[in-house]
Amino acid sequence: MRWLLPIVLLHGAMSLCADEVVRITWKTAHAAPPPEFRPPASDLLPMFRLALNTLPESAIVALALSQPSLLSLTPAQAAKMRPLVAERYTQISSSPAYSGVESALPYCFAEKHPLEGLALVHVPDGADARTPVLLFLHGYGGSFLWYQHLLAEHFGNSIIICPAYGINTSTISGEYVEECVQAVGARLGRPMLKPVLMGLSAGGFGACDIYTRHPERFDRLICIAAYPPEDLLEKFPRVAKAAFIAGGEEHFVKSGDFARRIGKLRQLAPLTQQFTVPQADHFFLLTHTALTMARLREWLPRP
Template sequence: MSSTAGVFFIRAALTAFVVLFTTAMSGRVTANEPVSVVQSLEFRSAVTPPVYVVPPALKQHESLFRAGLQTLPEAFLVAGALSIGSRDLRLTEEQSASLTPLMTDVYNRIIADPAFRGVPSALPWCFDSRKHDAGHYFLYHPAAIPEKPRCIVFLHGYGGNFQFYTWVLKEEFPDAVILAPSWGVSWATGSPIYLQNMMQDAEMRIGRKLPKPWLMAISGGGNNGFRLYNHQPENYEGYVCLAAAPDQVVARQLRPQLQILMLNGSTDRMIPAAIARRQAALAQQRVPSLRFTEIPGDHFFLLSQREPTFGAIRQFMNGSP
């Protein structure tokens, strides 16, 4: 095992131990019946994501990597990625140091959440080396679904479909029906047919027709989110793009009637604010109503700046100026 790999697992194990220990000691894990439902589901789909191929530079560690995916809790893997991945994530040391306790707290709460108990991570599915014969998604809904619930379809970024995406959305929109589909390691590609098949599966399981959903996408899934929404705008209430921006081709093809909110971090080094502003201005030439807002945070402002982030999202969804 290389020193880098050793650091990954040691730091990941220590962080996850702290998460589990503090949860147990705090007594927040209870036997209460959940007031909401979270499920990890597979569904029939005419299309499925491409097989994940380990990059050549990491090939020598593939067996260790896959063993970790199958045996380690997701909190271990995320903690390890944060401990050694600041450069890849383009975080400063200060940003990484501030993000680690935030992420620890999130997974602490996920472990303590009765609705998530027993729900497996999607990461082994996302990084599988075998061709899938079905699709996968997380489905959240309150135990008693409102007559006219808000519905959200969330597309993950690079790294796979982390549980914390669904958990944060559940916390912010507890009365909503949330569908978080997995598409390999990133929604940078992905098919509208896959999303349609997922919606049909969710409606079958819930036993009722779902309202037109809001489409949301983050980071590596953001550009494709623009493409999917532009392809079938009639299927969605609108589109919320987080920590991403449309590329030149997509921005110039957008339909004028689209309802779009772009939120980007002012100190994001993955998608710098200057680039986000430039691409938003380009998109606004086609979609004058497009809203662009800078959030005071880095690439992970969804976690570090939840109040302004979801305040802006609610305003947009509620039709407020």
């Protein structure tokens, strides 16, 4: 990957002297293709793209939640999400590090196939070669800023890398993720620890695929609101460090499929861990934040 270093586009000075969010791009042939929708979502897409270029992310997300088909949500799910996400954007607006950050959503909903990759990176004050690294793959719908803001609130001592990859990271490639890590290392100008690979929902499935292909690149795997795909179970190495957290009301949990898959995976990779959030659905990261973050903190490596 030595060819990558001279083409990374650097933003700002090389030295970082306070908590900040850095926007990083790099040349790539592995970016996600433009998103495609069926009616009625496809009919809304031109208006939505126009809004992406004129409105702040908080307003864009509010617009998307008013038209749930854009995010593949039901009206009931969108109604539940709306006040929770709005509160998160209220906190972002008063954050010195996040209030002025440019949204990644225009990139995720690009009309043409991007020729560059994009990542937003939270860099804590005093970060060095020993700082923990968390690489987060977003869920369906795009790389929302509130994902990273929430993680930084609880794991602010970590470098948090959030690559943007269209609207569906279930198909993200290992090449794109590796390019992203290399670009971040070039931006920081120093070596980094192996990242923890964390994926949410669709990103959890993408993370499973990447981890089973390249387990040596990551410290461990953490999947949120996702489960190990059947065709990947036997591809986990025996020494894999993998953990899965899901809401107790998820259909795959209530059916027993989650427990069955985790049980099978534990036979192949004994270090596998799992936790079910009681009385929680797919959006427990927002509805049961304290319990979720406490469990994630137990699974993350100690600094």
